[in-house]
Amino acid sequence: MAPSLPQFSAARMRSYVFRLPLFTRSIIGVILVLWVASYQGVFDLVQWGALIPKEIGISTMYRTNTFPLIHRGVFHTFFNLIALAPLLERFEAEYGTLTSLALFVGPLSTIPALLYTFIERGILGMNTAVLGSSIWVFTLLATEACKTYKTNPSFQLGTVQVPTWITPLVMVVFVSVLVPNTSFLGHLCGLAFGYGWGLGYLKFLAPPEWALRWIEGKLNLLGRLPHYVSVDQKTYGRFGVLPTTNASNISLPTGDRMQVEMGLVGTSGSLLRRDPRLLKVPPYLSFLCIVIGVAWLLVLPLDNYSRKTYISENALLPGQVHTYFAGSDQNVFRGYKREVDGMGEWGNVEVNDKLEEFFKASGLKVARQRYEYTSAGETYSGENIYAILHAPRGDAEEAIVLVGAWTNVEGELNKSGVALVLTLARYFKRWSLWSKDIIFLITADSRAGPQAWVDAYHDTHQKGVQSLPVKSGALQGAVVIDYPFDHRFESLHVVYDGINGQLPNLDLLNTVVSIASGQMGIGASLQKMWQHTDTYKDRLTTMLRGMMNQGLGHASGPHSSFIPYHVDAITLQPYGEGWQDEMAMGRVIESTFRSLNNLLEHLHQSFFFYLLMQSSRFVSIGTYLPSAMLVAVNFTIMAIFLWVKSGSTPSPDSKVGSTSEKSGPLAIIKKEDAVAIVPEELLEARERDFFLPLGVVVGSHFLGVLPLYVFNHTPHALLPIIFYLFSALNLLLPLLISSTLTHSFAPTLQQYQLLKSFSLLFLGMFLSALATLNFSLAFLIGLLAAPLTYIQPFKSTVITALYVVLMALLAPTSVLFAGTWYWNLGVGAVLREAAFGWDVWGMNTQVVVWCVWWPGWVVGVIQLFGRPRVREKGKA
């Protein structure tokens, strides 16, 4: 008698929904209508219909009846309906439609409402408005519980026997705890009535049966109304038909497949699979997924979907300390600044000689590191210099890094930045409160230098990069100063993107933003949004720029190299013309370092996956992830659909699902005592010939290694030429493969379907996995590859031509070219950067482009040019 868990079955669900009795249907309908109506702006339906204790009077008595029908918002409606429908259906099936109508319009809503009003207003003296059908849910639950109690007095929970009638009470408690804004009292009132009814004390409220029967008989309701449940179950049964197990009674009108399935629900999945509606839905569904995915992203900047940033890690205490970097230290800064200015033209090693002298004079340990990288036939070399300030009383367990690259990402001399690092090194040395070592790092450039240093710090450096002679403990954070000008500044630009779209902990960014804006009064901006007016447009632009940076996965500053090592890092760039001087910048750093110094644990509290739309507004992964997932799921849905479709016998597509009479041989299916007659062709199993499709898909993915290798190993001078050659070849390649396929293998339609299915399946799986790591890249690629979902060998040449143009525009090479044109960069420079990223930063965007997106595109275009072999058998 062990209850087996019911398997979810769409067919069962559907039949259940179709069998819902009349009153339940109408209540659901009314609730839905009122919910939709509550969105109009003319009349406040909620205010009108809610049960507001203080408003209850003789003229407003209607509220006691209307309140269960009106809901607030989509979730409220939806969940209440989900809970209400089965309960109401049972009630109605038991008591009949008329009784239910009489009860639910009358006492079942009025009495709990009055009870609630009495307690809320009379005893508690409060005025909490309630609305929604949950009161009915609990009334019905209580009646059900009373019934259950009779048959199952208790259930076992561990060693405790729990009486079953208690369960609705438990539910009330859980609901009131877990769901916000629920009325505990309201639910209790509902329960009270339900228990009363269940125990039989309130049965007198039901209208007399003879009266109902009389009405029913007079109006012939049973004959007129569909889904009507009779009052008199003994004479007619619930639905006016006596239940029977005799299968021969099932009417089988020819062609009414629906009826056949009803009789065989759950016995044969193969029948459901053929349901014309199911076979038609997936393309629309997958299109809907894309639309919702994009729309989802677009609503993120709204106030309701994004959140204000906040500090999670209490130890950080940003801006809680007084900063002392001022006064005569400014003179020192100017001194260092003059020195740095004087070294502008010097070579790397001479500069480092001088810097070493400065650091040593401040009493720090100094070490240097040479590095040399080769990428795209070019050599990038230099020498980093760093100084370690030992934490007094510390034991080299932890360290934080202050970086000032000698030249910034644009190649400008970071003169104020380096001078500030030197001054701060001298200043920090005076303090005894450091609990972590502080490393002052001056890298030769902003791209290769930091990478070489961080790699060597973790001993994962490549050949050509020297090991570090002196090390400290685990790095807890890094802050980069990029301050390449002399004048005063207005605001702070915070750069936070890491390599491969990894991000630093949001707490670090929040700390800096809150120190800059809260303590120092310096504005903070992100993603080069120099002007941010906090409008939807600006938020969206910031977010999209962030996504673009994340999607490209390149280093946006010296800090980017730290992030893959789980060292949270950011770059601070002052910008604009204002009245903030370099000392203010120094104080921001000082305060940030004091906060980082407070950390007891590695930054872990806040988010690592987020999209920022302003310096103080973000969405976290839980909110934004569905958008990329939906885009990725669209491929998977289509892949599964095509798999199913490829297994079915092709029928003239226009006729699928038509109810026109067909004269095929019929087969009889028996399962236990159910019998059905179905056309034989539906049961025919069809072999899938998937060697060819799988071969093509796997082959094209392996082919992706070719461009990956070529673009990462070509000298930079040749890169543009190679690119144009490849682009031209790229447009011809699918055509070539396609015609070869048609000529040598003559693939059938099924093989084309499988080809597409495998390709989309791979795309779907990869992109949904990637979405958790690099959301933006998955989303962008998913969007650019979306047309692949609908590609197939079209019959119409016009559509084919249009699609060819579209696919040519959306080829990876074309997109790359368009991107370089839009941002005014040369193709050669972009490819050189990409090769540099591959060789030095360990960037893997290329792998996604050439080994995931490009093969998918190739397979798509192969289909476009494909000509499926016409079956010899002729029309089925």
Place this chain on the structure above:
Amino acid sequence: MWGNKALVAMRLILSLLLLLSAAIPHATASSDYHEQLNLRSLHPSLLLASFNFQSNTSLTSFEQQNFRYFPRSLGQILQHANTRELHLRFSLGRWDAESWGARPWGGAREGGTGVELWAWVEAESDEEADGRWLTLTNALSGLFCASLNFIDSTRTIRPVMSFEPAGNHSSSTLDNLHLLHGTLPREVVCTENLTPFLKLLPCKGKAGISSLLDGHKLFDASWQSMSIDVKPICEPGSSDCQLQITQTIDMVLDLQRSKRPRDNPIPRPVSYEELRCDLSKDYHSHDTCFPLDAAAQEEEWILSHIFGHPLKGTCPLADDGIDPVCINVPHARHVYASEGAHEHKDESGYKRCFALSPDKDFEIILPQQEISEKSPLEQPLLYAERSFIGYGQESGGVQAILTNPSSTNAIEFVYLETLPWFMKLYLHTLKAKINGVEEDIIKEMYYRPALDRKRGTQLEIRILIPANSTVVLTYDFEKAILRYTEYPPDANRGFDIAPAVITIGDIAIRTTSLLLPLPTPDFSMPYNVIILTSTVMALSFGFIYNLLIRRFVAIDEADQWDVRAVRLKVLAVAQKFMSRFLEKRSKDGKDD
């Protein structure tokens, strides 16, 4: 009650009498207690202060519980735990061997960061030794207010090659001696450890050099180490043995920081006038200043400024004629001492000592002075540095760089690594490179693998390092995943790995400790919320809803449970109750 008090009083009087009787015959003999403070400037603005307190007690009087200079509290613990030799270290910070030269006492009187304890316990068997070790750690834990009781089996090792007994033990006891060693790298040493330490001293920090010791200054030091060593010394050939206790405190003080007044310790920027600038720079002006390196000049300092108060006379118990305060500066350096103190200059040219007058406060003043001559820094025997390599949650590596700076002497040493069990060492990855070339320089190795949750890894390697060479020792390890209850409250900080101990003869050098990040579950909010809501939803909602909605009954059984049934049931219960009540009453009536 009264009896107890009387007993206590009796004991007090007795012990006083005993003390007197013990003191009287010794008063004439030379004292067995002496103390000395050595000051050495390491760098223009750093000062190393080494305090040394040493006393001897004859082993016989110790065994008779006749304590004089030897602290009774510690003595009884040692007797109770059958400990024949004890070494206890409290350390904080890092000795910067490159700038500061050799360690004080050659490294013999210091431990790794945190607390380190090793002792020779006399016992018949290993189990008995473990039991006594447990007694010892627990008792010392109470005595020194340190978490020494956390030195459990996972943190205890029995070094085989590394430590040698410092005292003289008779061969009969030597066979039964068990060496046990434990470290607590995470223990933060602070004032609560200093106070019991001072209480062990004969003058208890009230007089003599120990009066300078003050928690504020000691724990503000850049590096500090407190040590207690107890060992027996026997004259060769005679059975007359002495028990020696040596307590030392070494600290490296930052002069500039120490001189800041306690009520205003913030290093604010100096005023424009005080800023020392390089006037030779052509851009020098009223608002631009290139700071002048202060290293050329010797910092001025005054003893009472450095330690917060002057030295309060001498400890009257230390009267063996050893000068209590010495300072290591070149004779050319001006040193002014307060009145009543006698200066003795050492012939080496770099040391002078002072004999103090017993009751007067003592003060030393060193003025600012430009001096080319510096007292030479002693070169350390070995530079040792250890760090993690690799990254990630799964595995990692350790790299130890050991450099022999001597251009003539090869050094043989034992490298001892104590690793917690969750850091699973791969011994086959252990590689030693000498000057970048992989060579078989490991002469001997002792390895005791870890047992999960029972004991840690113990690895001892004997290496001979030729003159002027660098040995790089690397090995890989895998990180274990702990049970969630095994994480400390600050799980994301990482786990401290005890310093490696490098034993060269009778001195020991420690590397810095390491911070090992382990894969950590997300203990915070999302975890809780998801787990809680899912559980509640799955258990209560699904279960109850299902139970309520699903019924397995025949149709005709339904609807029988009505008011009458309830009424009957209530009635039945009431009747039952009543009948029982009546029965009881009738019974009671009978009894009456």
